[in-house]
Amino acid sequence: MGKTIAEKIFDAHRVDExxxxxxxxxxxxxxxxxxxxxxxxxxxMARGMDRVFDPTKIKAVIDHVTPAKDSKTAAQGKIxxxxxxxxxxKDFFDIGKNGVCHAIFPEKGFVRPGYTIIMGxxxxxxxxxxxAFAAGIGTTDLEVGILKGVCAFHFPKTxxxxxxxxxxxxxxxxxxxxxxxxxxTVNGATNMVIEFTGPVxxxxxxxxxxxxxxxxxxxxxxxxICYPDMTTVDYLWDFIQDEFATKADALADYxxxxxxxxxxxxxxxxxxxxxxxxxxxVGFKPDQVKTVAEMTGTKVDQIYIGSCTNGRIExxxxxxxxxxxxxxxxxxxxxxxxxxxxxxxxxxxxxIIEIFQDAGFCVTNPTCGACLGMSNGVLxxxxxxxxxxxxxxxxxxxxxxxxxLMSPASAAAAAITGTIVNSLLFKV
Amino acid sequence: xxxxxxxxxxxxxxxxxxxxxxxxxxxxxxxxxxxxxNLLEDxxxxxxxxxxxxDKAVVVTRENFxxxxxxxxxxxxLEVNGINVVIAESFARIFRQxxxxxxxxxxxxxxxxxxxxxxxxxxxxVTMEIDVDGNQxxxxxxxxxxxxxxxxxxxxxxxxxxxxxxxxADKNY
Ligand code: SF4
Numbered sequence: 001m002g003k004t005i006a007e008k009i010f011d012a013h014r015v016d017e018x019x020x021x022x023x024x025x026x027x028x029x030x031x032x033x034x035x036x037x038x039x040x041x042x043x044x045m046a047r048g049m050d051r052v053f054d055p056t057k058i059k060a061v062i063d064h065v066t067p068a069k070d071s072k073t074a075a076q077g078k079i080x081x082x083x084x085x086x087x088x089x090k091d092f093f094d095i096g097k098n099g100v101c102h103a104i105f106p107e108k109g110f111v112r113p114g115y116t117i118i119m120g121x122x123x124x125x126x127x128x129x130x131x132a133f134a135a136g137i138g139t140t141d142l143e144v145g146i147l148k149g150v151c152a153f154h155f156p157k158t159x160x161x162x163x164x165x166x167x168x169x170x171x172x173x174x175x176x177x178x179x180x181x182x183x184x185t186v187n188g189a190t191n192m193v194i195e196f197t198g199p200v201x202x203x204x205x206x207x208x209x210x211x212x213x214x215x216x217x218x219x220x221x222x223x224x225i226c227y228p229d230m231t232t233v234d235y236l237w238d239f240i241q242d243e244f245a246t247k248a249d250a251l252a253d254y255x256x257x258x259x260x261x262x263x264x265x266x267x268x269x270x271x272x273x274x275x276x277x278x279x280x281x282v283g284f285k286p287d288q289v290k291t292v293a294e295m296t297g298t299k300v301d302q303i304y305i306g307s308c309t310n311g312r313i314e315x316x317x318x319x320x321x322x323x324x325x326x327x328x329x330x331x332x333x334x335x336x337x338x339x340x341x342x343x344x345x346x347x348x349x350x351x352i353i354e355i356f357q358d359a360g361f362c363v364t365n366p367t368c369g370a371c372l373g374m375s376n377g378v379l380x381x382x383x384x385x386x387x388x389x390x391x392x393x394x395x396x397x398x399x400x401x402x403x404x405l406m407s408p409a410s411a412a413a414a415a416i417t418g419t420i421v422n423s424l425l426f427k428v
Numbered sequence: 429x430x431x432x433x434x435x436x437x438x439x440x441x442x443x444x445x446x447x448x449x450x451x452x453x454x455x456x457x458x459x460x461x462x463x464x465x466n467l468l469e470d471x472x473x474x475x476x477x478x479x480x481x482x483d484k485a486v487v488v489t490r491e492n493f494x495x496x497x498x499x500x501x502x503x504x505x506l507e508v509n510g511i512n513v514v515i516a517e518s519f520a521r522i523f524r525q526x527x528x529x530x531x532x533x534x535x536x537x538x539x540x541x542x543x544x545x546x547x548x549x550x551x552x553x554v555t556m557e558i559d560v561d562g563n564q565x566x567x568x569x570x571x572x573x574x575x576x577x578x579x580x581x582x583x584x585x586x587x588x589x590x591x592x593x594x595x596x597a598d599k600n601y
Contacts (some may be wrong), residue, residue, distance in 0.1 A: 023579065042458060044592075064455075120500075122522060138526035147597070147598065150597065186443055186492060187443070374455075394472050399451070
């Protein structure tokens with residue numbers, strides 16, 4: 001019997017199996033941000049264990065509320081900053097250099113096929129787009145990760161999703177993952193890895209694969225995984241060219257992180273996505289999904305384009321394509337937050353920032369901010385937001401607010417009309 | 429080891445997420461105690477009021493409890509309110525592991541058993557106690573008692589007994 005990619009990564013990293021189905025894995029990366037890490041740091045200090053297992057494998061960023069909005073968030077940033085300096089953590093991204101964790105860490109080349117990665121953040125599953133096993137964990141697991149470089153997991157079974165056909169114009173990775181979550185339901189992948197495979201995924205950019213894997217957790221999944229291929233190698237090439245003579249060599253090496261043809265799966269689901277339409281969430285759970293067509297005309301108050309799901313350059317290009325030469329409706333306000341400084345710079349050079357500003361968008365610095373209702377665009381009671389983020393929970397973007405999750409194209413279109421609408425209407 | 433006995437809070441809904449258990453705006457707190465007044469503040473459940481969490485030690489609920497954000501603030505918000513046990517049909521992975529990592533119990537029971545608990549005890553004065561060595565839930569209500577067996581992995585039980593994962597990992601790795 002063959003093995004899945006998750007099994008191969010577990011086998012290559014297992015340092016102990018102290019109890020049945022308890023796999024203690026060696027970690028290649030521990031990622032940290034200023035919301036869940038400070039409390040781990042203060043607890044380690046209180047225990048007299050203020051140490052780190054390897055400062056080169058720990059990467060940290062202030063991203064959730066930045067610049068700090070009040071004394072409490074300033075204190076959280078300070079705890080992380082002081083800790084990074086104290087332990088000589090070189091890859092620490094502070095104001096001016098910081099961006100949303102799941103966008104900036106891949107962009108800096110910190111993720112490789114076959115890696116094990118943890119972070120005190122549920123959307124850590126994003127990094128599986130590179131063929132890594134990347135899982136969100138809580139503060140206690142983070143403490144042990146920081147201290148010892150290990151984490152314990154029960155073995156995850158795998159759901160394989162095979163995507164065939166080709167996406168229509170106006171339909172993107174976000175629409176696809178909303179459709180898949182609807183199919184799986186919010187706990188359909190609990191304790192499981194979701195492998196995204198097939199010609200549709202093969203044709204996708206790394207950005208789109210990250211959008212897919214980012215929302216694996218919304219179906220309960222431990223990690224989303226795409227197989228590494230030449231697209232992965234191309235994305236990483238700047239960071240790996242000292243390790244490999246040619247891209248073909250890199251690909252040959254990374255190809256060991258692919259599931260065997262006879263691997264055992266919990267479920268295999270195949271979808272031809274050629275007829276898929278733009279999708280949008282409608283309730284307070286991410287599996288409550290309808291087509292944009294069914295929801296057309298629904299009024300919104302705010303548009304938000306950004307986050308670890310859809311704040312990358314590809315997303316901004318797609319939105320700008322819809323917005324070019326248009327103005328947002330007088331009935332809405334619109335915010336765009338490029339996910340990293342590099343994305344911001346690219347968008348500036350390409351004239352995308354100008355398109356957003358001419359249309360009437362507020363352009364903010366890279367931050368999570370509004371996505372979790374902390375800053376930079378919190379909703380008022382009763383307000384509705386068309387958002388490219390990943391969670392529509394009650395109160396997620398502000399108490400009493402309602403969030404419709406959608407693609408950057410659909411969000412841009414909603415900005416123009418003030419209602420949910422198909423973005424193709426605005427493409428020339 | 430923590431204590432696992434007391435009154436029961438029944439939450440008759442599936443998919444209660446960690447944003448509902450403790451909203452993101454409280455994630456700027458850097459002590460557990462500060463979370464105490466805000467447990468289940470954003471819970472969407474008709475008839476529920478924050479006062480219902482008073483003097484409770486056990487939560488009984490439905491499927492996929494603790495889904496969403498990885499925040500360990502969710503188990504902590506329960507813990508500082510004296511709740512060290514959640515009994516459900518199923519849990520989200522991260523929440524479940526966070527509970528055991530803190531030395532708390534996240535007990536899964538089959539749907540029929542959970543249905544039975546709601547049917548027999550919801551709305552009544554009922555106490556439950558977890559027998560850690562015997563893998564049993566002892567229930568007292570109306571002067572009568574009942575026991576229900578549950579399954580727990582050796583690793584999870586070890587974490588409960590040792591009071592959490594940090595101490596265990598420091599000793600062993
Ligand atoms: S952008 Fe939103 S979902 Fe992503 S890490 Fe930040 S808060 Fe979490």
